Amino acid sequence: MTRVAVVGAGFSGLAAAVDLVDAGYDVQVFEARPRVGGRVWSEPIDGPDGTGPIIERGAEFVLDGYDHMRRWLNRFGLELANTGMSYYERDAYGVQDVSRADMRAAAAVLGAAPRSESDSVGDVLARIDVRPDVAAAVGARIQVSSAFGIDQLNVSVIDHAGSFTAHPSFRVATGNQSLAKAMAAFLGERVHLDNEVYSIDWDTNGATIRTDDIDHDVDAVIVTIPLPHLREFPFHPPLPSDRHEALDRMTMGNAAKAHISLKAPAPTSAVLSVRDLFWCWTCTGLDGSVVPVLNTFAGSPESVGRLDTENGPTSWANRLAEIRSDLDLDLDSTVITTWHDDPWARGAYTADTVRQLPGDVDIFCAPLGCLYFAGEHTAGEWSGLMEGALRTGSRAAAELMAEMPLA
């Protein structure tokens, strides 16, 4: 039977592994963390064994077009909860008289503005005729969602991060990580946690992957480790130089999250702090009532840098208390999650910057000998998203099956 190693048990690795097991391949998944899910991490707000509401310390929203994710959720009998608010529409805080309608209209002007391939979002935003406060709010929204500064972001992100029209937004009712746990339960003993892969020796016939325990000889490997790791990962022989150059032009953005319990019931809400470059929201759970938690997401290195998270939650929590004076916040309950210092992510998700060339992703993620590549960074227009991770896992599994069909 064809033996396949999958490196990484995030959504991409797990999707690849389940597809291959379904088709009859002999699969082993190696994951460096003590848990599955990677950048999808759901926990009660009062700690792993607590009973408080589930918070999403990584990926949160299930959005328009998440067809693969919905298919996976159906397969494992998992339900979506409507958040009762829209990820796409936020009230702007800290700017004068900027309404949601103003932002929507400016985003439409931005999307329709003439642009060249080398333009950044900041370049085009500076050229359009909209009020400075509205432009600042639109720029902040795109920067936060894309986890990178608008002066480096490629203008094409407007097409993905630029929707300012309300659509329903969802989360998995029992936590997004429930999907990873369900996939891992299906895979059973094929998933090896606390198993960092140190190196891969490969050629066209097969590979040896090195872990703590033992060397594993396999016929093929699906590599799903995040971008910063991939650049430095010891492949023997090394990846060809064109792939390295493409990898070097790709960029990982940065983000952090904060969660604070509410002491009194609140309505749903979505507020973007234009100055601070973070947004915060309250939303409903499966039963339709508002979950008593304020959720916050800071996106881009600039935004996270300002929050002084190295010195604990106080600075961010105090800022939130000022912006959300409408809420009764239990500041002592604040939980902060940073991703730039997470050893197995080293950032949030891929940002499409002006350094990246068209075709870089295709150069990088094409199969190479017995190596196949998946992960959100290989997802093209779906990069940076759970949906992208799942799609690329299935794509890499299909590439492998086409190349190495079972007899």
Ligand SMILES: Cc1cc2nc3c(=O)[nH]c(=O)nc-3n(C[C@H](O)[C@H](O)[C@H](O)COP(=O)(O)OP(=O)(O)OC[C@H]3O[C@@H](n4cnc5c(N)ncnc54)[C@H](O)[C@@H]3O)c2cc1C
């Ligand atoms: C703060 C934040 C908010 C987000 N919000 C959203 C959102 O609202 N909606 C959305 O759709 N997406 C969101 N995302 C993005 C989403 O989380 C990712 O796109 C997706 O989870 C990436 O999956 P992946 O499998 O590509 O990578 P990962 O989940 O990172 O999985 C890769 C795995 O490889 C493991 N690994 C690394 N090195 C090794 C090694 N040497 N050996 C073995 N294992 C290794 C890692 O531990 C990890 O588990 C968010 C991400 C963050 C960080």
